[in-house]
Amino acid sequence: MNKMDEITALAKRRGFIYPGSEIYGGFAGFWDYGPLGVELKNNVKREWWKSMVYERDDVVGMDASIIMNPKVWEASGHVEEFADPLVECKVCHHRFRADKVGGNKCPDCGGELTEPKKFNLLTEVYVGTTEEGKQKAYLRGEITHGVFVNFKNVVDSTRVKIPFGIAQIGKAFRNEITAGNFTFRSREFEQMELEYFVKPDAKEAEKTFEFWKEARMNWYVSLGMSKVNLRFRAHEAKERAHYAAKAEDIEYKAPFGWSEFEGIHNRTDFDLKNHKLTYKDGEGKEFTPWVIETSGGVDRAALFFLLDAYHEEGERVILKLDPRLAPYKVAVFPLLANKPELVNMARQVFDRLRLSFHSTWDDRGNIGKRYFAQDEIGTPWCVTIDFTSLDEATVTVRDRDSAKQERVAIDKLPEYFQNKLSV
Ligand code: GAP
Numbered sequence: 001m002n003k004m005d006e007i008t009a010l011a012k013r014r015g016f017i018y019p020g021s022e023i024y025g026g027f028a029g030f031w032d033y034g035p036l037g038v039e040l041k042n043n044v045k046r047e048w049w050k051s052m053v054y055e056r057d058d059v060v061g062m063d064a065s066i067i068m069n070p071k072v073w074e075a076s077g078h079v080e081e082f083a084d085p086l087v088e089c090k091v092c093h094h095r096f097r098a099d100k101v102g103g104n105k106c107p108d109c110g111g112e113l114t115e116p117k118k119f120n121l122l123t124e125v126y127v128g129t130t131e132e133g134k135q136k137a138y139l140r141g142e143i144t145h146g147v148f149v150n151f152k153n154v155v156d157s158t159r160v161k162i163p164f165g166i167a168q169i170g171k172a173f174r175n176e177i178t179a180g181n182f183t184f185r186s187r188e189f190e191q192m193e194l195e196y197f198v199k200p201d202a203k204e205a206e207k208t209f210e211f212w213k214e215a216r217m218n219w220y221v222s223l224g225m226s227k228v229n230l231r232f233r234a235h236e237a238k239e240r241a242h243y244a245a246k247a248e249d250i251e252y253k254a255p256f257g258w259s260e261f262e263g264i265h266n267r268t269d270f271d272l273k274n275h276k277l278t279y280k281d282g283e284g285k286e287f288t289p290w291v292i293e294t295s296g297g298v299d300r301a302a303l304f305f306l307l308d309a310y311h312e313e314g315e316r317v318i319l320k321l322d323p324r325l326a327p328y329k330v331a332v333f334p335l336l337a338n339k340p341e342l343v344n345m346a347r348q349v350f351d352r353l354r355l356s357f358h359s360t361w362d363d364r365g366n367i368g369k370r371y372f373a374q375d376e377i378g379t380p381w382c383v384t385i386d387f388t389s390l391d392e393a394t395v396t397v398r399d400r401d402s403a404k405q406e407r408v409a410i411d412k413l414p415e416y417f418q419n420k421l422s423v
Pocket of ligand 1: 141142183185186187188189190191261262263296297298299
């Protein structure tokens, strides 16, 4: 099996990601996150929010609604421009993105392809209570405009002053022509974005662009992604989105090739101008700010963190996820499941640790098998309560990556894991 197949199988087997609506045959481009997947994704989002909002004086957060007045999408240019080039096979009628197939032969049957035409990616929905009164609206194609249309609200209701940013995480929807590569190209996905507003000054915008580009790359590296699997790629003019004057992607070396999972964009005053929004500075000078945007995909980040963490060592599969991202931080085992004194003590340790760290319990099979199972889901530490624990009130803590064990006093365990997690 190649690495993509390994990860897809592991994700399903261990409860990270399942195909959407699977018992009804699935639904192309939609995925469901299981008990471990939701933890991984929440951890990615929590770390992002910490670094983008909590650790900064100049950024505030918000959460806009998914469905907005359709006029938003007319003003933003999405109704007109948010499109990919579509070609259709004249023989089998399969449809493809023209920029993803080389030449004019159908990849499925070799038939001739039509000339490309614009295919709008916005997903339509109908809102209203009567058939006649139903109004066409859109599921947002990017989360961004919820921030722009609230620009004035945020300025008026908080103490932000330019330069400042508004951060948001949420679902976006695109009617992709070809979904694929597992969750990489989905029709429903989550984005984590910062819209950073600066004075209308090309030099300042460029400086800010460079700052955020580096900051975003460093964030992935700080969470353990291998530098050799990461690179920047500048967009050529013809591939830039309709709103971007400059765009660079952070790409990951995926098994299916270098692939974008975050874009840094200079959106100039394109969006605020379209929404007719301005800003007044302390001296009463009115202007339209420029926007530098960082736009990451939560699902793509989760997929690439999984791929990057995946290691095989002989028979062992180890997910070497950064402990901050790991679904469980700690697994607690009684050495033997049929010794009530060990089980009782292990239960007390588990109940104490779970208050501070997402923890899991396992008393099935032998210790070796339990380690094996925890390695495969990336649990960084396994705590075993053995006979020495009964006499000395200590436990063994086994490290996932080194497989080394050390004895730690039970009353020191919370501090021990806290220190490890804050490294
Ligand atoms: N607001 C800017 C914007 O939406 P984008 O480059 O179109 O820019 C940003 O999207 C990020 O959203 C991408 O880098 C990717 O991580 C994620 N993304 C976009 N389309 C996606 C899809 N079909 N499936 C999963 N993630 C997607």
